[in-house]
Amino acid sequence: MDNKKKTAxxxxxxxxxxxxxxxxxxxxxxxxxxxxxxxxxxxADIPVTEVLKALFGFGAAKNVLVTxxxxxxxxxxxxxSGIGLAAAGCVMQSILRNPLASxxxxxxxxxxxxGAAIAITFLGGGTVMGNTADAVTVNNPYLTSTCAxxxxxxxxxxxxxxxxxxxxxxxxxxxAGVALSSLFAGATALLQYFSSDVQMAAIxxxxxxxxxxxSMQNIQVAAVVTFSALIYxxxxxxxxxALECGEHTATGLGVNVSRVRLIGxxxxxxxxxxxxxxxxxxSFIGLIAPHIMRRFVGNDYRYLLPASALMGALMLLISDTxxxxxxxxxxxxxxxxxxxLGAPLFLYLIFKGVGHxxxx
Amino acid sequence: MLKIDxxxxxxxxxxxILDHIEFDVANGECVAILGNNGAGKSTMLKCLNKxxxxxxxxxxxxxxxxxxxxxxxIAKNTAYVAQKSxxxxxxxxxxxxxxxxPYIKLAPKKEDYEIVEKxxxxxxxxxxxxxxxxxxSGGELQKVMIARALAQEPKVLLLDEPxxxxxxxxxxxxxxxxxxxxxxxxxxxxxxIHDLNLALRYCDRFLFLKDNEIFCYGGMDVMTSENIxxxxxxxxxxxxxxxxxxxxxxx
Numbered sequence: 363m364d365n366k367k368k369t370a371x372x373x374x375x376x377x378x379x380x381x382x383x384x385x386x387x388x389x390x391x392x393x394x395x396x397x398x399x400x401x402x403x404x405x406a407d408i409p410v411t412e413v414l415k416a417l418f419g420f421g422a423a424k425n426v427l428v429t430x431x432x433x434x435x436x437x438x439x440x441x442x443s444g445i446g447l448a449a450a451g452c453v454m455q456s457i458l459r460n461p462l463a464s465x466x467x468x469x470x471x472x473x474x475x476x477g478a479a480i481a482i483t484f485l486g487g488g489t490v491m492g493n494t495a496d497a498v499t500v501n502n503p504y505l506t507s508t509c510a511x512x513x514x515x516x517x518x519x520x521x522x523x524x525x526x527x528x529x530x531x532x533x534x535x536x537x538a539g540v541a542l543s544s545l546f547a548g549a550t551a552l553l554q555y556f557s558s559d560v561q562m563a564a565i566x567x568x569x570x571x572x573x574x575x576x577s578m579q580n581i582q583v584a585a586v587v588t589f590s591a592l593i594y595x596x597x598x599x600x601x602x603x604a605l606e607c608g609e610h611t612a613t614g615l616g617v618n619v620s621r622v623r624l625i626g627x628x629x630x631x632x633x634x635x636x637x638x639x640x641x642x643x644x645s646f647i648g649l650i651a652p653h654i655m656r657r658f659v660g661n662d663y664r665y666l667l668p669a670s671a672l673m674g675a676l677m678l679l680i681s682d683t684x685x686x687x688x689x690x691x692x693x694x695x696x697x698x699x700x701x702x703l704g705a706p707l708f709l710y711l712i713f714k715g716v717g718h719x720x721x722x
Numbered sequence: 723m724l725k726i727d728x729x730x731x732x733x734x735x736x737x738x739i740l741d742h743i744e745f746d747v748a749n750g751e752c753v754a755i756l757g758n759n760g761a762g763k764s765t766m767l768k769c770l771n772k773x774x775x776x777x778x779x780x781x782x783x784x785x786x787x788x789x790x791x792x793x794x795x796i797a798k799n800t801a802y803v804a805q806k807s808x809x810x811x812x813x814x815x816x817x818x819x820x821x822x823x824p825y826i827k828l829a830p831k832k833e834d835y836e837i838v839e840k841x842x843x844x845x846x847x848x849x850x851x852x853x854x855x856x857x858x859s860g861g862e863l864q865k866v867m868i869a870r871a872l873a874q875e876p877k878v879l880l881l882d883e884p885x886x887x888x889x890x891x892x893x894x895x896x897x898x899x900x901x902x903x904x905x906x907x908x909x910x911x912x913x914x915i916h917d918l919n920l921a922l923r924y925c926d927r928f929l930f931l932k933d934n935e936i937f938c939y940g941g942m943d944v945m946t947s948e949n950i951x952x953x954x955x956x957x958x959x960x961x962x963x964x965x966x967x968x969x970x971x972x973x
Contacts (some may be wrong), residue, residue: 375815375835378852600823606810607817607870613773614804615874616797616824660811660854 446588448674451648465634469543477513514635570695571642729779754921757931797824801871809856821873861892
């Protein structure tokens with residue numbers, strides 16, 4: 363972190379910084395342990411020691427196959443998606459000065475749904491087949507992902523275009539997002555209404571969200587986009603901190619507010635759109651992971667950004683493991699689980715008021 | 723030294739909010755901007771550090787026109803304290819550290835922390851420096867915002883109604899603080915203020931804005947009942963009480 367210093371005015375700033383760093387380290391360890399547990403748990407239980415061996419290519423061939431080929435990609439996608447969605451949500455909430463900003467509330471997810479629905483209905487992406495978990499899968503994932511990505515980026519650029527015409531005010535961005543969200547939700551509903559049963563099932567299945575559908579290539583693309591975005595966001599952490607004191611104060615501190623807002627929105631939307639187009643709609647993570655961490659580390663983006671990213675990864679790992687194990691071998695929709703687990707936790711934190719004072 | 727030269731601003735070309743604004747402020751001098759609501763006081767202050775861009779004119783700080791500088795360079799020359807500061811879940815210490823933002827490249831240096839801690843000590847902010855600013859009282863928050871502005875090490879300090887949300891005790895404390903800073907740091911201070919008596923007590927010169935133009939500018943000699951009455955359209959008398967001028971409304 364940024365702070366290696368001695369206090370000279372009797373203020374114990376070092377101790378305060380150490381507490382924030384400790385929170386980050388705790389989250390990192392928890393995420394690692396949860397990932398290990400998630401890889402070992404499933405219809406074929408593999409002990410953690412065997413998981414560790416398998417990850418390095420040792421141990422029984424069956425364990426290596428299940429661990430490396432089946433579970434590891436899913437776990438990696440959960441971690442990357444959690445980091446990406448939470449970091450994107452965190453930055454959107456900062457630059458739009460609105461606690462409800464996220465990929466879902468700004469229409470990016472709805473745009474992706476519409477793109478997927480177009481691919482499934484008109485472009486032959488909608489053949490349905492059964493798999494071992496007795497669910498349906500979309501048969502042409504590349505086409506569907508591409509259409510979903512293009513549609514969600516279209517939403518992003520319309521929001522940015524409209525905002526640019528009105529000096530990129532947060533209100534314009536949010537209202538444009540809400541309007542487009544409604545428009546694309548309606549358009550998707552119309553497509554579903556006129557599609558065949560098979561196509562409709564495929565559209566609905568796609569919107570459920572599924573971490574298992576991402577290929578290794580998808581994971582690599584998502585990882586590059588997510589970590590590049592995270593680096594960009596961390597470079598701008600002082601700009602986001604300045605925005606916390608108001609737009610005029612930030613301008614007075616040398617921040618080009620319009621540019622920070624436009625580029626930040628583009629990068630955050632691109633990250634969310636990439637993830638959503640690969641794994642479908644995973645709502646709530648981008649919205650609540652930053653809010654949960656605000657209770658613990660405050661609004662200082664030096665700590666809030668990495669903390670939110672780790673919390674997003676942890677929440678998605680826990681939700682996915684829960685979705686896989688609760689009525690195994692059936693895998694429940696991840697989007698529903700994130701909402702079911704996240705909402706009560708969020709409400710609890712709001713009413714409990716954890717970490718209300720920085721000095722506590 | 724701050725010199726404003728033929729400044730003009732309007733939201734539309736045919737509707738001027740500020741017209742031909744010219745004045746200067748010496749180092750170690752605090753100038754009060756006075757006038758009715760809507761006279762353009764806050765707009766003028768925002769023009770002085772290009773938060774909004776004037777259509778014409780120059781704002782010269784130590785021979786350099788800040789309107790031609792980059793955002794970061796402007797922030798190294800002028801600091802702005804907004805009328806209403808927004809509270810957030812960042813600590814007062816970190817809010818003051820934000821004042822070093824124009825100088826921070828990747829991370830703050832030891833020198834940045836030293837400057838912040840010196841300001842905290844000089845303004846006696848230790849008690850609440852590790853509290854979130856959204857938990858501070860109005861007076862405490864305003865002091866933190868002034869401390870943040872000082873951390874920018876500006877040559878010009880711009881304050882937009884810094885006492886508008888404060889009780890009498892805090893109004894006096896904050897203005898005394900600004901007065902001391904002006905002299906100690908030897909910087910030019912421009913302050914938008916509504917209370918004429920507080921302006922008389924703590925400022926060195928007075929600029930009246932009326933109908934988008936400067937009505938009059940000068941020292942104690944411009945604080946007459948005629949000038950004040952003409953600007954505010956309210957009859958007043960200016961009396962002397964314990965060697966201090968006092969404005970008393972006659973309505």
